[in-house]
Amino acid sequence: MTTTETSRKIPLLPLRGVLVFPGMVLHLDVGRDKSVRAIEQVMADDQKIILASQIDFSIDEPEKDDLYETGTLAYVKQMLKMPNGTTRILVEGLQRAAIHEFIENQHFYEVNAEMLPIAEDNQAEVTALQRKVLEHFEQYAKLSSKISDETVTSVRDMEEPGYFADILASHLPLEVKRKQEILEAVDIKERLQQLLEILTNEKEVLGIEQKIGQRVKKSMEKTQKEYYLREQMKAIQKELGDKEGKGEEVETLRTQIEEAQMPENVEEKAHKELTRYERVPAASAESSVIRTYLDWLVALPWHEETTDQLDLENAEQVLDEDHYGLEKVKERVLEHLAVQQLTQSLRGPILCLTGPPGVGKTSLAKSVARSLGREFVRISLGGVRDEAEIRGHRRTYVGALPGKMIQGMKSAGVVNPVFLLDEVDKMANDFRGDPSSALLEVLDPEQNHQFGDHYIEETYDLSNVMFITTANNISAIPAPLYDRMEPISIAGYTEIEKKEIAINHLLPKQLEAHGLSKSHLQIKDDSLVKVIRYYTREAGVRNLERELATICRKAAKMIVTGEKKKVIVTVNTVENMLGKPRMRYGQVEEKDQVGAATGLAYTTAGGDTLSIEVSLSKGKGELTLTGHLGDVMKESARAAFSYIRSSADELGIDEDFYENIDIHIHVPEGATPKDGPSAGITMATALISAITGRAVKKEVGMTGELTLRGRVLPIGGVKEKSMSAHRAGLTKILLPKDNEKDLDDIPNSIRNDMSVVLVSHLDEVIQHALEAPSHERS
Known part of the structure; x- marks a missing residue:
């Protein structure tokens, strides 16, 4: 049907979820009051109405902006009142119409609309496009089950291009928005090109759907x-009495594998092994090997994780509750939490807590886990010398098991625990491999997301684990392994800190x-x-805890025997509980000594004081060193002796002093091995004191290496050495000038009781x- 009507005033019927093309004939159910009155108006007039689709289907009372501006002029052929109150109409689309203006009307929608004429195009080009669209439509219909053969036949018989395009578009399962774009295309060539593009895409989608359907x-x-x-x-196994059957067991394992939510490659491997297990006789040795392997795969956590408690105040409170002091470690943990709170993701850091025994390294790791709300796992690496302890044994060996890493993850049950590797400096290596090298992969954030265990065979992700390692002696850790860690030194506790720890925790x-x-x-x-x-001399508090345990046992005996109802331990009664004092507080000499100097040393047990004694006797200039000294300390003694010989003039010593005397340098406690590069100035001071007869001040301790030119070189362990000096009762310590940067590490309580002098040359040390x-004193 063709119509050539121009602009006119006409009622409008808003449509929800449907669009009517010119040439279409279909039924519409009308329920809104305004819409029903519009239908009644046109039935009393010329039975023509504008049909326009709503942009948003959910709006009940659409305004001008809620409707598309291009609609369809339609002829209402029939109108029928339905028993449910709605009105059903039969409409036929006539012509495209452009809505220009909404007219005020309280009873129904009314607009000024212009009828859009059909645009004239190159007939030959349009015909070619029409044939191409028809060809694609026929191919599409073969792939789709929604297009009937009758529809294809009726479309094929249409000659008029505009009518052909509109009817074909009405048969395609398109959204209203896409159909509206076709309706707005007044130019027939443009309309056909849109249809060609749509049909091409729809064919590809249908082809993919068919392939997926076939695979499914x-x-x-x-x-x-x-x-x-x-x-x-x-059924067969049941009839046979299920003597060799594993039916229920296999089904249980299959369910467990599916519920474990393993990575795709691991799940595929598990199902493959399960199939083997199903076929292997139950009496076979291989059957138990496969079963154990499957049990490990199922038991490992693959996706379960705990949610980190990213509350800094709560974390700080937990750390303070469990440990007194240790500010640097606590600050590092809180920094980790803060960064994780900002990024919402952070690979677990590898912290290395270093320090002497008894300072709380292991218990601190537990507190870190508690502050984060994570599970805690601890494995000890002390004495481990087999690489398989880390990477696991291959399944071909009898009694094979996964390594300690995988065992720990199974024990944790989550993928993000706090994992403590204790005593990492006490690993060894022999013909069975080097476990420290195997740890390189575990502790490298760039590699541990694909950790390979020989038993599991498939890679396991350790990147969410927060690793913490502990060590007493950093120098015993291989350099490549230490490079992957973030060291945090716990030097030990001051007397004030020990007292607080005893009151709040140990007692x-x-x-x-x-x-x-x-x-x-x-x-x-x-x-x-x-x-x-007087009863402990240590960097940590382990011996202090033992002494408190002794007091508690003595008190318990007194209370049980009825000797006392309440035991009060005073300064005077401590000896009754613990016996005579075992330590002399303040190991400094009681008076200034000639040829005896106090040095400061750093050992795996923390800082300590070291007395160096020199005696002279008639002889031929021999230098004797005793006290179980290492090579480094022997070289320090010889270097100090050489410096004194070369600088005899400046020191006021005869140049040939050594020709008629033998020099003996001794470090007491000869059974204890001693070595390290920080005793140079102490030995030189003791030598000069013995040769010149000038006494060494009893309250002075010193540490530093000496060059042949008298320059004092920097040393390590400043905090530990200063704490040992404080314990020994020294009031002045001499440190190398280059160690000025380390003074901030010395606790304030020690700085207040002791003066620190920085020296750069031996002349300053002597001063x-x-x-x-004697001539100056007089």
């Missing part, structure tokens, strides 16, 4: 076949362990100080350490 069908057939065969196998723990309460036993603060000073010559 094959998979379903295979699954159904396997299910059928398994059911048959179950309550021992009271509970011995069945006592504060009403049974009370230890005065000054008594605690006496125990710390501060030796008494003035």
